[in-house]
Amino acid sequence: MINYWIEGLKIAIQPSNLLLMFIGTVGGVIVGALPGVTSSMGIILLLPFTYYLDPKSALLMLAGMYSGSMFGGSISAVLLGVPGTPSAAATLIDGYPLGRQGRAGKAIFTALLASFSGGILSGIVLVFLAPQLAAFALKFSPIDYFALAIFGLSIIASVSGRFLLKGIISGLLGVFISTVGIENIRGSTRFTFGIPALSAGFELLPVLIGIFAITEILIELEQKEKEAKIQHKISEIFLKKEEAKSILIPILVGAIIGILIGVIPGTGGTIATFLAYNQLRNWSKNKEKFGKGALEGVAVVESVNNAVTGGALVPTLALGVPGDVVTAVMLGAMILIGVRPGPLLFQATPDLVYSFFAGWFIIQFMMLITGFLATITSPYILEIPKKILMPIVLVFGIIGSFAIRNSLYDVAVAMIFGLIGYFMRKHNFPATPLILGVILGPMAEQNLNRALILSGNDYTVIFRSPISLTLIILSVLSIVFGVISAEKERK
Amino acid sequence: MKLKITWDTGIGLGIILFAIFILINALGMPNSSLGLGPGDFPEIISVGLIICGIILLIQGIREKPRKIYSKEALISIFILIASGLLYVYLVKYIGFLYLTPFLMLLTMYLFGYRKIHYAILISIIFTLMVYYIFYGIFKVPLPSFSLF
Numbered sequence: 092m093i094n095y096w097i098e099g100l101k102i103a104i105q106p107s108n109l110l111l112m113f114i115g116t117v118g119g120v121i122v123g124a125l126p127g128v129t130s131s132m133g134i135i136l137l138l139p140f141t142y143y144l145d146p147k148s149a150l151l152m153l154a155g156m157y158s159g160s161m162f163g164g165s166i167s168a169v170l171l172g173v174p175g176t177p178s179a180a181a182t183l184i185d186g187y188p189l190g191r192q193g194r195a196g197k198a199i200f201t202a203l204l205a206s207f208s209g210g211i212l213s214g215i216v217l218v219f220l221a222p223q224l225a226a227f228a229l230k231f232s233p234i235d236y237f238a239l240a241i242f243g244l245s246i247i248a249s250v251s252g253r254f255l256l257k258g259i260i261s262g263l264l265g266v267f268i269s270t271v272g273i274e275n276i277r278g279s280t281r282f283t284f285g286i287p288a289l290s291a292g293f294e295l296l297p298v299l300i301g302i303f304a305i306t307e308i309l310i311e312l313e314q315k316e317k318e319a320k321i322q323h324k325i326s327e328i329f330l331k332k333e334e335a336k337s338i339l340i341p342i343l344v345g346a347i348i349g350i351l352i353g354v355i356p357g358t359g360g361t362i363a364t365f366l367a368y369n370q371l372r373n374w375s376k377n378k379e380k381f382g383k384g385a386l387e388g389v390a391v392v393e394s395v396n397n398a399v400t401g402g403a404l405v406p407t408l409a410l411g412v413p414g415d416v417v418t419a420v421m422l423g424a425m426i427l428i429g430v431r432p433g434p435l436l437f438q439a440t441p442d443l444v445y446s447f448f449a450g451w452f453i454i455q456f457m458m459l460i461t462g463f464l465a466t467i468t469s470p471y472i473l474e475i476p477k478k479i480l481m482p483i484v485l486v487f488g489i490i491g492s493f494a495i496r497n498s499l500y501d502v503a504v505a506m507i508f509g510l511i512g513y514f515m516r517k518h519n520f521p522a523t524p525l526i527l528g529v530i531l532g533p534m535a536e537q538n539l540n541r542a543l544i545l546s547g548n549d550y551t552v553i554f555r556s557p558i559s560l561t562l563i564i565l566s567v568l569s570i571v572f573g574v575i576s577a578e579k580e581r582k
Numbered sequence: 583m584k585l586k587i588t589w590d591t592g593i594g595l596g597i598i599l600f601a602i603f604i605l606i607n608a609l610g611m612p613n614s615s616l617g618l619g620p621g622d623f624p625e626i627i628s629v630g631l632i633i634c635g636i637i638l639l640i641q642g643i644r645e646k647p648r649k650i651y652s653k654e655a656l657i658s659i660f661i662l663i664a665s666g667l668l669y670v671y672l673v674k675y676i677g678f679l680y681l682t683p684f685l686m687l688l689t690m691y692l693f694g695y696r697k698i699h700y701a702i703l704i705s706i707i708f709t710l711m712v713y714y715i716f717y718g719i720f721k722v723p724l725p726s727f728s729l730f
Contacts, residue, residue, distance in 0.1 A: 266627050276618060478693040481693055486682060489682075494722045502670045541617070
């Protein structure tokens with residue numbers, strides 16, 4: 092165990108890896124701060140740069156992007172009144188009024204401290220829990236994996252919010268997309284309709300680039316008149332003693348809620364931050380301050396956001412089932428750089444896992460430093476107009492989809508999925524279920540096939556394995572939970 | 583009551599038709615005596631889609647029709663996607679280095695950027711940068727101009 096840590100730390104502190112993590116973190120903070128560029132998009136656009144790296148280094152760089160972008164969203168929430176990332180939407184409630192009171196610097200600094208604490212605390216849980224979970228999951232039989240894939244798909248219910256039906260449709264379409272091309276069971280081709288290019292199926296990356304990057308460009312193109320203006324100036328940054336004291340409890344509360352939400356797949360999403368915010372307001376002595384510029388409000392939300400990241404990586408790394416929207420993209424990214432998350436990852440490549448763990452903590456400290464620098468320079472970062480940013484994103488998208496296997500066909504796929512994603516967005520079909528379907532579809536099909544061969548076509552095997560039965564029950568609960576909260580949201 | 587066609591009704595119908603199409607295709611695939619046949623899984627998906635499509639169609643009937651698209655936005659979106667696809671077609675002949683600045687210029691124009699000198703400068707410098715990183719450092723065989 093200790094050996095693993097020493098090995099991992101050695102890899103993580105190699106100068107080249109430190110540099111890559113740093114670039115990733117800086118890029119993440121900037122990407123997070125820019126409205127219109129989300130964490131998912133940042134991870135996807137960074138991918139083409141990581142193909143040529145060793146998987147360990149690539150993973151560390153992506154982790155930097157992931158953590159950094161989670162904090163970055165708060166900068167634009169405070170300064171522009173526009174959340175830079177969807178998860179920073181709740182940061183707006185108190186962050187923006189704080190800016191209006193001339194306390195923008197303090198608000199962002201609070202967000203930074205909270206993000207840092209959330210990242211560190213959830214990282215501790217990650218390194219203790221993920222290996223345990225992975226060890227347990229080694230006992231899984233094919234039918235248990237099938238049930239796990241179904242459980243993973245059931246988080247569609249929570250990520251779809253009030254558009255549950257459309258989320259399910261989107262997920263089913265995703266599973267269908269994964270069946271196009273040569274299938275893994277008999278090696279025959281499916282749904283290619285005589286088009287040779289389709290026999291290779293759809294690569295995951297062009298689909299991701301299409302739906303997360305190209306679609307975003309099209310949405311921005313539609314709203315091109317609206318360019319957000321910087322509303323507030325940064326003056327004081329550091330907190331007074333009593334201010335620092337006041338955010339301590341909110342950070343802890345946020346971290347605990349964030350970790351729980353992250354670890355249990357299907358409870359995440361933007362709703363979680365609002366939930367934690369409301370909870371803390373109810374407990375607080377000075378309720379009336381909330382919503383009018385309470386540092387506590389910013390602290391709890393940002394702590395939740397970054398605690399979710401570490402928490403959500405537990406099921407992602409140990410089981411290969413993402414906990415929320417961004418980890419779904421992270422999971423796709425890992426597969427693309429040649430890291431196959433799941434219980435075997437911990438057995439086969441402990442050096443990779445532990446270098447990631449060690450890197451995770453280093454990244455949090457890097458985020459603290461770059462976040463501070465970004466706070467000072469943010470007015471300049473936010474000056475980059477979308478008119479220039481979006482064409483750049485487009486070129487990155489083209490390069491990224493081309494470079495995965497040097498094929499122009501993939502660039503065309505990205506363009507087409509960009510358009511599909513645009514229409515989906517306009518009609519409120521959430522995109523994440525589609526991605527979940529593409530990732531988890533093959534896992535479900537192949538393991539169901541294996542399980543049926545082992546049991547001689549006996550479908551009741553699903554209910555005879557205690558693990559798969561538990562997972563199926565959890566999936567049902569997750570869907571019921573989703574339906575109930577969808578009903579609540581509609582009212 | 584007059585029957586109005588809303589977006590969701592139409593989409594629901596489209597999904598049902600698409601799913602039936604998948605189903606017919608999947609039913610034509612060979613069966614397997616043990617384990618899943620290649621068509622079994624797509625059959626389950628298509629049945630699921632048909633059920634969801636029907637529900638969406640019914641929900642759509644109860645909805646009020648609403649306007650979702652603006653004409654100008656749609657035009658610029660189609661121009662962007664069409665030029666992206668045209669780019670994919672042309673880049674084989676013209677090469678990444680020469681074609682990309684034009685795509686960037688067009689995109690900036692669509693976004694309403696009108697400082698033409700800056701736009702030209704940005705698109706050339708950025709293309710060179712990306713070309714250097716991916717072709718020079720990462721050795722990605724980007725399409726390049728060739729007479730033959």
